[in-house]
Amino acid sequence: MEPGYRGQGVVAAVVDEGIDLSHPDLQANLWTNPNPNSSTCPGLHGYDFVDDDPDPSDSGGHGTHVAGTIAAAANGQGVVGVAPEARLMALRALGYFGGTNYMLVRALKYAADCGAKVVNNSWGSGGRSKAFLDVLQYGTAKGVIYVFSAGNSYxxxxxxxxxxxxxxxxxxxxxxxxxSNDNRRAGFSNAGPYVTLVAPGAAVLSTIPVAQNPSDPYAFLQGTSMAAPHVTGVVALLLSAKPDAKPEAIRLALEQGANAKLTAQAAKPDYAAGGQYGYGLVDAKASLDTLLGQ
Structure with missing residues (x-):
């Protein structure tokens, strides 16, 4: 990565099952709320919308894995996130049985109201919902970028x-x-016109809650859930290079910087609907050059 751009100054919200707030690779990079007793933005490091309390600790492990890919610290241990100086806002909106639209919409709005610039969403509901459309329009108008995993039901x-x-x-x-590791679409990964680009999602090593494996709290997981945080991390890098960049400019930089050659298939906008890779494979350096050259 270019010297200097490591996600500093960027808050990345993780809407998921929570984050292990005690993980040695994540602790230093948790967002700290300047006003944890505020009614709009309660909680020191985020909020739990499942139990409606200020403790967004991870209940499953998925959110901690996602968070590590985005911003695990470069501290000489474990793994290093794509944006190792970004701050992680922990928003627990998925519990043991998933999350309701109400929990998820509240989390998406909290992110927009409380200082997040990019929001990772490694989840999907399947159903169209006006509430989701409204909150995404609201956040985007405030300059927030929402990154979603495409789904694993190809x-x-x-x-x-x-x-x-x-x-x-x-x-x-x-x-x-x-x-996958040969730069082709992973067999499980959804495809279609709503895929903007692809990122590694097969056998990704990242952080897991310390309680799950105290001597070595890291594990391999796969899914578009693991691909989305790679892109969220790149967005954080782009925002640390150009903090006032609008969502449209960030997305354009991702699209124009994506590597379409590695996937060995025609990329957007040239393919008919039914293409597999969007604009190609995410490329941090090329996207940064695009953004800074705009």
Missing amino acids: RSGNRPSYPVAYSTLLPGVIGVGAS
């Missing part, structure tokens, strides 16, 4: 999943598919 001609499919309507919403 079949030919599959129906669009929401809220990720709002990427076709809102320039601040980015849909991320998963590539």
Whole structure:
């Protein structure tokens, strides 16, 4: 990465099952709320919308894994996130049985109201919802970028999943598919016009809650859930280089910087609907050069 751009000054919200606030690779990079007793933005490091309390600790492990890919610290241990100096806002909106639209919409709004510039969403509901569209429009208008995983239920001609499919309507919403280690679409990864670009999503090593494996709190997971935080991390890098960049400019830089050659398939906008990779594989350096050259 270019010297100097490491996500500093950027708050990345993780809407998920929570984050292990005690993890040695994440602790230093947690967002600290300047006013944790405020009614709009309660909680020191984020909020739990499932239990409605200020403790967004991880209940499953998924959110901690996502958070590590975005911003695990460069501290000589474990893994290093894509943006190792970004701050992580922990928003628990998924519990043991998933999350309701109400929990998720509240989390998306909290992110926009409380200082996040990019929001990682490694989840999807399938159903179209006016509430999701409204809150994504609200946040995008405030300059927030929402990154969504495309989903893991690929079949030919599959129906669009929401809220990720709002990427076709809102320039601040980015849909991320998963590539495998040979840079082809991972077999499980959804594809379609709502996929903006792809990122690594097969066998990704990242942080897991310390309680799950105290001697070595890291594990491999796969899914478009693992691809989205790679893109969220790149967005944080871009924002640390150009903090006032609008969502449209960030998305354009991701699209124009994406590597379409590695996937060995025609990329947007040249392919007919049914393409697999969006604009190609996320490329931090090329996207940064694009953004700074705009």
